[in-house]
Amino acid sequence: MYVAVKGGERAIENAHAWLAEERRGDPAVPELSVAQIRAQMALAVNRVMAEGSLYDPDLAALAIKQARGDLIEAVFLIRAYRTTLPRFGSSRPVETADMRCDRRISATFKDAPGGQVLGPTFDYTHRLLDFKLAAEGEVPPAPQADTQPGAVPHITDFLNRDGLIQTEEPSNAAPPDLTRQPLEFPANRALRLQALTRGDEGFVLGLAYSTQRGYARNHAFVGELRIGRVAVEMEVPELGFAIQIGEVELTECETVNQFAGSKTEPAQFTRGYGLVFGQTERKAISMALVDRALRWRELGEDDLGAPAQDEEFVLSHCDNIQATGFLEHIKLPHYVDFQSELELVRRLRAEVAAGKEAAE
């Protein structure tokens, strides 16, 4: 009889043992260390930290190892771990204006105070397979320069001085917490940004791309993209002042978007915003574009019916852990519901057949 999904504990245990063996791969090949993954698969580690919403490169590297390189599975491991952690409190908002930038570019100004820094980017590399890497050669050290003294102010601040770009009103309201409150609509912008920053990179990228192709086009310029480390500070009630508790690497993207203006309001540029853990610029730019598209109501634009404008659609589907779980659950047995459908279809067919016979 049909027993494929029955067989219980031993089957599960054996499957896990086989999985562990497959994860290790050929034992003749040296095993990857977590430190190697952390150091040499850094962008994968970053993605897992961003979508896992936990800044811990060692755990992310471990998760990647355990997940055999399946990044969504690794994100899942991190999320499941994260949810068990106690909360000590909230940090102060990080000051990205004080970021120690490894990379900082603007597509809107040729130069600006702080300068343009390309940093370690794939941009302008020719995508030719480098067979030298297969030979495991060491790379020569990159040329070094002294860091430039002085602040690196946000480029959109310059635009704002002239009133050319819409002002973001500062708020001291505590942002809602997606992981502690059920998602309800309408969501405010803080909640949307929270969902987007840990949303699936591919999904957010696809939505952002759709806006560029005309589904709620918002004509984005990368006003500024910066990647670097910022201090994380926390106010400790016993001390009465903020202390630095660590540092995180972030990618921040501010887009400058076109806005036609109206009879009452003079033409002004608008903004989209992306902020993601680690060096994750594809995600940060995508996030900024989708953020901008979702702001149509606030900015008095029309609902064009585009997917990227639809808050409920975007927020309900951007989480890859929810998506992959529900998608893959159809692997579970469904023979009870299927059986009921089977009987129904048989009965409907029998009735049609009986009807035909009667007619003949």
Place this chain on the structure above:
Amino acid sequence: MSDYNFAYLDEQTKRMIRRAILKALAVPGYQVPFASREMPMPYGWGTGGVQVSAACLVPEDRLKVIDQGADDTTNAVSIRRFFERTAGVATTGRTRDATLIQTRHRIPEEPLTRDQILVYQVPIPEPLRFLEPRETETRKMHSLEEYGLVHVKLYEDIARHGQIATSYAYPVKVEGRYVMDPSPIPKFDNPKLESAAVQLFGAGREQRIYALPPHCKVVSLDFEDHPFEASKADHACDLCGSATSYLDEVIVDDAGGRMFVCSDTDYCETRRDAGHLGRLSASGPVTTGQEDAA
């Protein structure tokens, strides 16, 4: 696994879930939003049910977990093991011995008692979802008791097929107020929704909990001239001979031969232990499919 709190979730989270459960029991059939946690098993694999069970379990409980009516399907095994490890509670396959039963897609054949809790795993809690995909809209429809769309859907079924073509997750009206999705149980099980037990429904991914308090009125939607009918395969169980239990159809050979067996494995075994026989009982090596199959 001693590093984790009893039944895995921390007490604050359990308290939050218990509050949602109490609210759900107070407003039968109403979907209460709750801050569902990420669990160490995937969304869609019973995280809602697991969280509700975790919030209800006490050390004295005796837990039964079924999937498709069976205690030995892989995901039921996995969830039962999870609670054995994290809560150390006793487990059982016997419906009548269990104090808490977590289920996916079935209600046990044996009537439940006032001392039992039945926890359902729910994939899509919203009965109106496939008529209206937006949560903002469906919540409005519930608050206005605007359920015309469901009846239109059922009517269209009749117009097209001559009968209501919904065979599982068949919508019900609870205490004359909320239309509720009973989770994807076959409609055969719908009459059992009126029960002496507390019934709790947990949807983890969709962050909703709803409930049926004991003896709550649950009516399957229908029309006067097309009354609701709890249907099942027109056979008796080939192992225990029961003509009243829900059956799984099993293909047994390459020629398309098939047999029918109770989907509720405990019910079937209990009957066989009591000496009931089915068509294939004496005819050879057919076992219950319990063991050593993989």
